[in-house]
Amino acid sequence: xxxxxxxxxxxxxxGTGRYEPYSYFQLMEVSLRExxxxxxxxxxxxxxxxxxxxxxxxxxxxxAMVARAWLDPAYKARMLANGSAAAEELGFEVPGLKxxxxxxxxxxxxxxxxxxxxxYPRMLLGLPPEWYKSRPYRSxxxxxxxxxxAEFGLRVPPQVAIRVHDSNADMRYMVLPMRPxxxxxxSEAQLAGLxxxxxxxxxxxxxxxxxxxxxxxxPRKPARSKTPRKPNKSRKPRKS
Amino acid sequence: xxxxxxxxFRTGDRVRVRKAAPLGHVRTPFYIRGHAGVVERICGxxxxxxxxxxxxxxxxAQPLYRVRFxxxxxxPGYRGSAADxxxxxxxxxxxxx
Amino acid sequence: xxxxxxxxxxxxPAGRVKRSEHAYDDWELRVDAMMMLLTGVTGMxxxxxxxxxxxxxxxxxxxxxxxxxxxxxxxxxxxxTMIQRGVFxxxxxxxxxxxxxxxxxxxxxxxxxxxxxxxxxxxx
Numbered sequence: 001x002x003x004x005x006x007x008x009x010x011x012x013x014x015g016t017g018r019y020e021p022y023s024y025f026q027l028m029e030v031s032l033r034e035x036x037x038x039x040x041x042x043x044x045x046x047x048x049x050x051x052x053x054x055x056x057x058x059x060x061x062x063x064a065m066v067a068r069a070w071l072d073p074a075y076k077a078r079m080l081a082n083g084s085a086a087a088e089e090l091g092f093e094v095p096g097l098k099x100x101x102x103x104x105x106x107x108x109x110x111x112x113x114x115x116x117x118x119x120y121p122r123m124l125l126g127l128p129p130e131w132y133k134s135r136p137y138r139s140x141x142x143x144x145x146x147x148x149x150a151e152f153g154l155r156v157p158p159q160v161a162i163r164v165h166d167s168n169a170d171m172r173y174m175v176l177p178m179r180p181x182x183x184x185x186x187s188e189a190q191l192a193g194l195x196x197x198x199x200x201x202x203x204x205x206x207x208x209x210x211x212x213x214x215x216x217x218x219p220r221k222p223a224r225s226k227t228p229r230k231p232n233k234s235r236k237p238r239k240s
Numbered sequence: 241x242x243x244x245x246x247x248x249f250r251t252g253d254r255v256r257v258r259k260a261a262p263l264g265h266v267r268t269p270f271y272i273r274g275h276a277g278v279v280e281r282i283c284g285x286x287x288x289x290x291x292x293x294x295x296x297x298x299x300x301a302q303p304l305y306r307v308r309f310x311x312x313x314x315x316p317g318y319r320g321s322a323a324d325x326x327x328x329x330x331x332x333x334x335x336x337x
Numbered sequence: 338x339x340x341x342x343x344x345x346x347x348x349x350p351a352g353r354v355k356r357s358e359h360a361y362d363d364w365e366l367r368v369d370a371m372m373m374l375l376t377g378v379t380g381m382x383x384x385x386x387x388x389x390x391x392x393x394x395x396x397x398x399x400x401x402x403x404x405x406x407x408x409x410x411x412x413x414x415x416x417x418t419m420i421q422r423g424v425f426x427x428x429x430x431x432x433x434x435x436x437x438x439x440x441x442x443x444x445x446x447x448x449x450x451x452x453x454x455x456x457x458x459x460x461x
Contacts, residue, residue, distance in 0.1 A: 115347030
């Protein structure tokens with residue numbers, strides 16, 4: 001067994017250490033899965049297939065839609081009218097997703113949250129970051145969005161209205177950020193490279209690489225990764 | 241009875257969320273109950289999640305509205321611009337008739 | 338009267354947002370995959386709704402809700418839902434859990450379970 005001690009979950013199980021080196025919840029996962037397979041409800045192949053499909057989803061899909069919208073006003077209009085159809089138009093399958101794309105303008109900045117659980121356009125963008133699911137983000141961004149965004153290093157000027165979207169029911173949301181100045185003549189792929197996951201949630205805006213370097217450093221250095229959702233073999237797991 | 245209820249409100253209508261505390265699973269956050277806003281769009285109709293959570297079909301489907309609320313109306317002492325808003329999805333059965 | 342449930346946290350006081358990232362472990366992705374399959378998102382027969390998943394998460398005691406990781410909550414809720422749906426019984430689960438625990442504790446256990454994956458990450 002190569003498994004390492006799972007301290008956090010082990011404590012949550014009651015602190016007896018009874019299940020170590022596994023967490024109680026990992027044993028529950030194995031139990032649930034084996035029972036479902038024995039009862040003929042799911043197969044291991046179907047689970048592996050669903051995992052692979054989720055790993056293939058990611059923020060670069062949303063970034064591709066944004067870049068297309070920046071270059072093609074007709075596509076942008078279709079995307080604002082029906083986000084899911086616009087995703088499918090670029091070849092991204094989004095079964096069950098009802099996507100609403102909300103557009104940043106010089107007058108309005110949008111930011112997405114789910115206060116009740118952690119709803120996220122996962123069928124397009126993959127699984128959400130840890131902080132999106134955290135109590136501080138879910139609790140505070142609805143009530144003090146300007147302060148929370150400032151904690152992310154994004155200061156929204158007072159003359160720009162903030163529009164918070166609580167994904168509390170059946171729709172899911174993605175932000176269409178503004179195209180940064182100085183990108184005239186850029187290719188679609190170059191433009192897509194500017195659009196991070198955080199831009200699609202609305203806690204960041206696209207900036208040019210030079211501007212990023214000269215930007216004021218945030219108080220604590222965050223672990224920024226473009227692909228936090230892919231725990232593939234070559235990557236060391238990060239502590240959360 | 242049809243499996244889908246007809247919308248009683250239109251985009252631009254001012255609506256108020258019921259101030260209720262039902263048992264069980266609900267998708268109307270506590271913080272927005274009792275507040276009034278304006279219908280931004282109609283999202284379609286969806287089975288009632290309160291019934292879906294209890295293993296029933298949730299029909300007839302409830303019209304679902306995106307409602308825009310002014311932050312200054314929702315939060316006492318809100319710190320931000322008067323133009324700041326928050327938008328949520330409100331099922332028809334959560335809107336005061 | 339229960340006005341606000343513990344999970345319904347919009348507007349509540351809370352600390353600074355820690356910009357944490359988390360590379361999901363295989364077991365967490367398997368829980369996610371089972372949820373997708375059981376709710377029929379990916380074409381299999383629908384066995385439950387996402388609202389049942391949420392209901393059972395919301396039923397967790399507040400202290401446990403806060404302590405548990407995201408997929409800790411999910412796996413408990415999914416399992417609870419399968420019992421409620423009659424897919425398996427409480428007895429089935431007790432027996433299986435004991436068996437899995439026994440396998441996990443066996444010295445040099447070759448395998449916790451089929452398809453369990455070799456690499457497990459610490460920290461969650």
